[in-house]
Amino acid sequence: MDLVRRHDWDLTPAQAIALQRQLAAEVVADRPLALDAVRLVAGVDVSVKNDRSHAAIVVATYPDFRVVETVTALMPTPFPYVPGLLSFREGPVLEEAFGRLQAEPDVFLFDGMGTAHPRRIGIASHMGLWLQRPTIGVGKTRLCGRNAPLDEAKGAHQPLIDRAETIGAVVRTRTGKHPLFISPGHLADIPTSVALVLACAPKFRLPEPIRLAHKAAGAFS
Numbered sequence: 001m002d003l004v005r006r007h008d009w010d011l012t013p014a015q016a017i018a019l020q021r022q023l024a025a026e027v028v029a030d031r032p033l034a035l036d037a038v039r040l041v042a043g044v045d046v047s048v049k050n051d052r053s054h055a056a057i058v059v060a061t062y063p064d065f066r067v068v069e070t071v072t073a074l075m076p077t078p079f080p081y082v083p084g085l086l087s088f089r090e091g092p093v094l095e096e097a098f099g100r101l102q103a104e105p106d107v108f109l110f111d112g113m114g115t116a117h118p119r120r121i122g123i124a125s126h127m128g129l130w131l132q133r134p135t136i137g138v139g140k141t142r143l144c145g146r147n148a149p150l151d152e153a154k155g156a157h158q159p160l161i162d163r164a165e166t167i168g169a170v171v172r173t174r175t176g177k178h179p180l181f182i183s184p185g186h187l188a189d190i191p192t193s194v195a196l197v198l199a200c201a202p203k204f205r206l207p208e209p210i211r212l213a214h215k216a217a218g219a220f221s
Helices: 013-024 086-100 123-131 190-199 208-217
Strands: 040-049 052-061 067-076 107-111 135-139 157-162 165-171 180-186
Touching: 013 123, 040 086, 040 208, 052 086, 052 208, 067 086, 067 208, 086 123, 107 123, 107 190, 107 208, 123 135, 123 180, 135 190, 157 180, 165 190, 180 190
Parallel strands: 040 107, 107 135
Antiparallel strands: 040 052, 052 067, 135 180, 157 165, 165 180
16 A cells, blocks of 8 residues: 655654654644444554564455455564654654555554554554554553553453643553553544554454554464
8 A cells, every 4th residue: 555655763752752753743643533434443452572573464355355466575683672663663664565465444543542642653653654543552451651550351442641631541452461552653534543553453452453463463383
């Protein structure tokens, strides 16, 4: 699929932070998803092992999650691990993988943050600007923000708030299990992002497209 290439990846951490602050102003995080029109959902994940990054994008039908296409890409990991700068570590290999994708997903679910990020531009938001399609961040651990106590039942959710701004939601996708941190990436909003993630997680903690992508990304040759 075609991408809107926004910048080079060869940046220092300081340059990367400055670029995040610039790009964050372009992120659209208040546009409801047309959930009734969703037919294809992509899961996006990157696995890193021995300084190699393996990206996987799995496109599945919605709401029954039949796999339509799986693409992968492998390259040396180009950027150090720096909290808040995940997109600069995973972006180059994702760019290559997205370039191989033939399907046209209606929405992309990323294993990582969207606006639930100190500078409001996690990997789902950052790559959403390249994709120019709806993206959602699905974080497994908190990067920033606070929330009220969360009920143990599946479907329970609370606003995730940072510096008096609601940046996402803390969502229980399976009763009694650790919650996920859901936020819009780009061209989405919080309520419909939460609704879609819950609909994509009928059995397990992780939404099914991300589960599929995680399995594919972990399959190093």
